[in-house]
Amino acid sequence: MPELPEVEVVRRGLARWVAHRTVADAAVLHPRAVRRHLAGPDDFAHRLKGHRIGTPSRRGKYLWLPLEDTGEAVLAHLGMSGQLLVQPHEAPPEKHLRVRVTFADGLDTELRFVDQRTFGGLSLHDTGPDGLPDVIAHIARDPLDPLFDDEAFHLALRRKRTTVKRALLDQSLISGVGNIYADEALWRSRLHYERPTATLTRPRTAELLGHVRDVMNEALAVGGTSFDSLYVNVNGESGYFDRSLDAYGREGLPCRRCGTPIRRRPWMNRSSYFCPTCQRAPRAS
DNA sequence: AATTTTACCTGTAGGC
């Protein structure tokens, strides 16, 4: 569930509580949590030890902690249920605690990676000249990135033979959008999820991008979206945007624009929520 | 070559 706004909330928490601290020790409690670190758990822990953490960065749903003076960064992806928590040393270990990082300073807190479904993980990678970890070079800039190219995005949509929701979830075209914010932006844009991208006019693409940005900024302002305790900030607190959702999770409830009950449809092993009146299905689908 | 499907995971809810 963590999408761009939730990951950004976590990044800000790390910037406040973890940046500029020196790692004393790292313990990997579940090898799957570092499976993207090909050299293995021991290498991961060893290479963290003794290094100072710089300012956390983010692209889409990925965030990373640069290690000063090494040209490397700790890359994190929360997957479905990953949490990065700043906890007091004496806090009892969480049920799904996977990685624990302690610091060489007088502060009482440590960094914990907790992940129930283990789709997320941590890994160490070299960074390029722009500071981006090399393994996420294929991830597109996200819509809140000042350098996101709206025109290039539109041209890519016109060129592709796919549908609009697939395109929104394609992290090589636009990053940071997941199932929740895709459905929300499509509802605001009155676009059906199966609309072919090649039929979108330049103004329609601009409107869609505007709604993607609006919904993400609004979610960010209230700390992100949480349906349960699986998404929390570094202090373990939930966000409030679930109260503002117009489509996602509202099957059977009246559309806030026209009153028609919102529908849920199975879609790519997940669900799409939409208003059948406001978001008309395309003819040739 | 581009596009679509599947595997990876665990916990919860609901039906019988």
Next chain:
DNA sequence: TGCCTACAGGTAAAAT
């Protein structure tokens, strides 16, 4: 009580 299925779903490998 307990067994079964559906669902949550991002990413990347595999299949088409």
